[in-house]
Amino acid sequence: MDIEIANYMFFNDYPDYPEDVLYTPPKPVLSLESDRLMFPPSSVPSPMMRPPPEIISRIIELGSEDGQDGFPKLVSHISRWLRDVALGNPTLWSSITIVGNKTSREEISMRLERSKGVPLELVVSGMYTRQDAEDALNLLYPHIDRWKTLDADLRTSQAADAFMHALIDSAPLLESATFSGVSNIHSPVHIFGGKTPSLKSMSVRNVSVLWNSPLLQSLTSLQVHSSACTSPSYVDQWRSLRKLVIRVDPMQQLIMQLPTSTVNLPELESFELNGVSEFNTVQLLSIIELPHLSRMLLTHIKSSRGSPFDGSLNALPSLQKLRLHTTEMSHDNLLKVLAKSQNLESISFEDSSPLPNFIDMLTPTNNPADWLCPNLSSFHVLAFEKDNAPRFYNDTDIAVALRGMIYRRIHLKTLTSRMRIFAGYRNSQTRHAAPWGADWPCKSDESVCQ
Numbered sequence: 001m002d003i004e005i006a007n008y009m010f011f012n013d014y015p016d017y018p019e020d021v022l023y024t025p026p027k028p029v030l031s032l033e034s035d036r037l038m039f040p041p042s043s044v045p046s047p048m049m050r051p052p053p054e055i056i057s058r059i060i061e062l063g064s065e066d067g068q069d070g071f072p073k074l075v076s077h078i079s080r081w082l083r084d085v086a087l088g089n090p091t092l093w094s095s096i097t098i099v100g101n102k103t104s105r106e107e108i109s110m111r112l113e114r115s116k117g118v119p120l121e122l123v124v125s126g127m128y129t130r131q132d133a134e135d136a137l138n139l140l141y142p143h144i145d146r147w148k149t150l151d152a153d154l155r156t157s158q159a160a161d162a163f164m165h166a167l168i169d170s171a172p173l174l175e176s177a178t179f180s181g182v183s184n185i186h187s188p189v190h191i192f193g194g195k196t197p198s199l200k201s202m203s204v205r206n207v208s209v210l211w212n213s214p215l216l217q218s219l220t221s222l223q224v225h226s227s228a229c230t231s232p233s234y235v236d237q238w239r240s241l242r243k244l245v246i247r248v249d250p251m252q253q254l255i256m257q258l259p260t261s262t263v264n265l266p267e268l269e270s271f272e273l274n275g276v277s278e279f280n281t282v283q284l285l286s287i288i289e290l291p292h293l294s295r296m297l298l299t300h301i302k303s304s305r306g307s308p309f310d311g312s313l314n315a316l317p318s319l320q321k322l323r324l325h326t327t328e329m330s331h332d333n334l335l336k337v338l339a340k341s342q343n344l345e346s347i348s349f350e351d352s353s354p355l356p357n358f359i360d361m362l363t364p365t366n367n368p369a370d371w372l373c374p375n376l377s378s379f380h381v382l383a384f385e386k387d388n389a390p391r392f393y394n395d396t397d398i399a400v401a402l403r404g405m406i407y408r409r410i411h412l413k414t415l416t417s418r419m420r421i422f423a424g425y426r427n428s429q430t431r432h433a434a435p436w437g438a439d440w441p442c443k444s445d446e447s448v449c450q
Helices: 002-009 053-063 071-076 080-087 105-114 130-146 157-165 232-238 278-287 331-341 356-362 395-410
Strands: 029-031 036-038 093-100 118-128 147-154 176-180 201-205 221-225 242-246 269-272 295-299 322-324 345-351 378-384 416-422 445-449
Touching: 002 036, 029 232, 053 080, 093 105, 093 130, 105 130, 118 130, 118 157, 130 147, 147 157, 176 295, 278 331, 356 395, 378 395, 395 416
Parallel strands: 093 118, 118 147, 147 176, 176 201, 201 221, 221 242, 242 269, 269 295, 295 322, 322 345, 345 378, 378 416
Antiparallel strands: 029 036, 416 445
16 A cells, blocks of 8 residues: 555646646656656646545545554655645544553644544553553543543553543543453442443443443443443343343452342343353343343353252243353253243354253254254354363264254254364464354364264
8 A cells, every 4th residue: 555655656746737638648767867767857747647535535544444543644744745635634533542651642632633523533552550541631531522432441450540530521422432451440430420322332341330320321232341240230221232241250250239120121132141150140041031132152151060040041032043152051051041042043062062962952852842942953063172171972972962953853944963173272262252153263173963
């Protein structure tokens, strides 16, 4: 892209050539002094050699993706014409990144001025001290009415306290907010005065907020990553949520204040529990009604290794896809979940290989009336050949059980049953559940049962 833009540099400072005059660009001549091909000084390049400003603006926008905030400034230094194009588009300057005390105040002030009145996309990272947080806010807070997205990475509790407690005014244009800390702030924070009418997505990691704040009531997506998650206490107030993610760091126990009565999330479509204990998982499903939940991901669920949950679970009438990634759950509790999912179409065990007798339980006979999940049409097992959890059965036993399921569900029009054993160890990609709809990141695999 730099080469393409540099090719225009020679022509930018010439006056526009009349459009009604036919013009043939002259042939370049060799300059003996510079040993370069040069156009004759008296010649004027064709106006067709200068693309419209809209195209240049789009090129600069593409060059600014992936966090390359300095690209517009780089382009504006090439020539006077490119500088005019860059300065004439305030959107090019609306993405602002502050990295601790490494970003100059002059740079941020320049971008704030050039962005004029357009909404701002802000990234604040590397905040280690209270002074770092205060310096960033001194620059950005006067423009809080223009904040569109905010991603704050607060590396210490001092920086998190200073930053979060300063957010007291309304942010009318804010659509997405992410707050990441290293430890929970001692006192919950009432951010933005509870007034963010446009806020739809929020992610909080190790930062305590007032979960009953009015600003959470209009959210459609919420991610909570904390060991001290009090969110289920107020879950009945989040009736607009379509996506909910609750995560706990490994080796930590989730501390929840569960509501005393059943609550309803009528709009929730996607639910993810990550690192939560088996007992807390079934406990949540027994308290929260999810009438429109269509997909659920249980990843890194820790086995409670106790007696099965003795309560009854709420029905999951709309659940179609269930994924279990590196999950340890007793068969009794898992069967309770499946028994409430009568319209389930797909189950995927990702490094959570089921026991063969569990597969048999799903389809005990040829009679559909005896089947758990009678609409099940896709059953996948994905395991690792190496570095896998110890098992008292082998892959052939699972393959035989899957084959039995196919035979007994002969009445189904389609049934995909696949077992894939990935050659090699887990890596940074496979250790975490892949996003919905993404292909499994491992390329080397062997299909045991088709």
